[in-house]
Amino acid sequence: MKLSPVEQLFTVFNETTSILQEELSCTYLEALAETGENLFHGSVLQEEISEINAKRLKKSYEKIHLSAFAKEDIRKAFQLAILKGMKENVQPNHQMTPDSVGMLIGYLVQKFVRHPVFRLLDPAVGTGNLLTSVTNQQMDKQVEGIGMEIDDVLIKLAYVNANLQEQSVQLFHQDSLQPIFIDPVDAVIADLPVGYYPDDERAAEYKLAAAEGHSYAHHLFIEQSINATKPGGYLFFVIPNGLFESPEAPKLRSFFKESAHIQGILQLPLSMFKSEKAAKSILILQKAGEDTRPPKEALLVNLPALSNPAGTEKILTRISQWISENK
Template sequence: MANEDLKRLYDGLETATGLLHQALKTSYLDAAIEAGEDFTSGAIHQEDGIPNADTAAKLKAAYASLKREDYSAEELRQALQLLLVKAIQVDGIEPNKQVTPDAMASLATFMVTTFYPQMPARLQVVDPTVGTGNLLFAVMNQLHNATKVAVHGTGIDNDETLLAFAGMSAAMQGVDVELFHQDALDTPLIRDADIVVADLPVGFYPLDERAKAFKTAAQSGHSYAHHLLIEQSLNLLAPGGLGLFYVPSTVFQSAEAQGLTAWLTQAAYFQGLLNLPENFFATKKAQKSLLVLQKPGAQAKQAAQVLLGTFPELSDRQAFGEFIAKVKDWAPQIQA
């Protein structure tokens, strides 16, 4: 679909969100959720006369030239991603809840197809820190488009508003997903996933008693949430399952990394660590890497050589081609 068509979809959703933001006197993100639900249902939701008739008429006009069925799931997600970026700016949403760039979803998808050249008929993909669902849905859409397999998603988050946006987004796209409102470090509601993909929040986990149940917990004080989430994610995977985690590039350099490293050597196959380009991030301190882990069992095996390197800038076609070739040369080490 042409960029003009995608822009028209975004413009319609943005106009509707702006109208609802003013009429409902709520956050821009809440208004975006309402706008998306109206667009998906094909009807303007009114309660106690709000929004009023004039605003309802303007909302209908914003959607008048748009038909949901004219857009693919991925195109709908992209329009909602742009709406999220604006919501983050308007509402001043904290850094841990920012939108994960599409290039990070593409890299995760590429790694899945590298590990599983022969796809099963159905994949279960879990994001334990799903937020608004942008990363999970991008990976699900890309995997389905690339392999034609059925992809079932599961998202977990303790932020009710972000999860509401994810629910609206899933309904609009028509993706097969279950969403759970809970702390991802609480008792898992799912098991035996094929893939876990997560852009992990960075910071300390406040519930010290719950953290003590994990081998990656700090010896004293608060534990790093991303360390605990990596361990919990391995618990969610089936034997041989793949974990793809966006973590701080300094994840193994901190004073607290000793416990994480000790646990990794016992519990997982450490298959790769790929740095993302610095220009993806506002500062070098914010730079992330893709940590690739695999749960032992089934046909999984430890690569003789861990995949290390830097994901090139997409604009550098030569470097990107060399990166793809390097991974393909490496892949036979981990393929059954």
């Protein structure tokens, strides 16, 4: 049976990662970053590998010519390998954004951001999966990606991920809620890390800081992202459904009144989540500027199961219609 391009790539990623994991006595994800680097450079870069395993690795790499694969196939195969590695060692904020959500955010970015060349920031870039998924969908546009991530293994994976897909991405290994030094961007995407931010001293510098105790990290991410965006730029966040129901929600609402226009909220299908409590939505904002106006009516949508093509098509048509009426 002939393997699909994604299966071919995943097989090579997985086999070579397992060899390196054993040889280097490291985690699967660390070994995956190493094998991705090898594949990109077309050679075995680790000097401590035994001769026999170096030969095995070379033989596997020679089966693959990256130029023969579509960027999306490379991304999907690498994502499958990352998911396998994450099963070994999962931390709550390291969950990967589902592909269907990446496709949807990519569609929204394509529709809202009209510039032929634009800068796109993901301040919670993780392994780079959402950023590269969205970039791959901007067919007729040139995207300069910027990603920030505090975890050293995840950012190494994001770097390898972008290289394998030949994506133009600048990566910063840092806490995104500390001062960031980048020129303002045209758009932001983020699957917001939900929880409390432990650095109260730094949080106190934000308008959305809690009056007492730890502040919500996801609120601070929103404020930091709006500050990093050009006036009139768009922001697309995966948010918890209860975002506007928390004790800090009134502060968030008044912050939006002065700094951004809510364009829409798309509630993701409940079937995607383990429980109603874990359910999420996509929040679309536009940073306020001299020439911006809030929409007459925000786009409020309950998305059908994304496995329902007819229902999804209907909703996408409605979104498209709303954008042409409001832009």
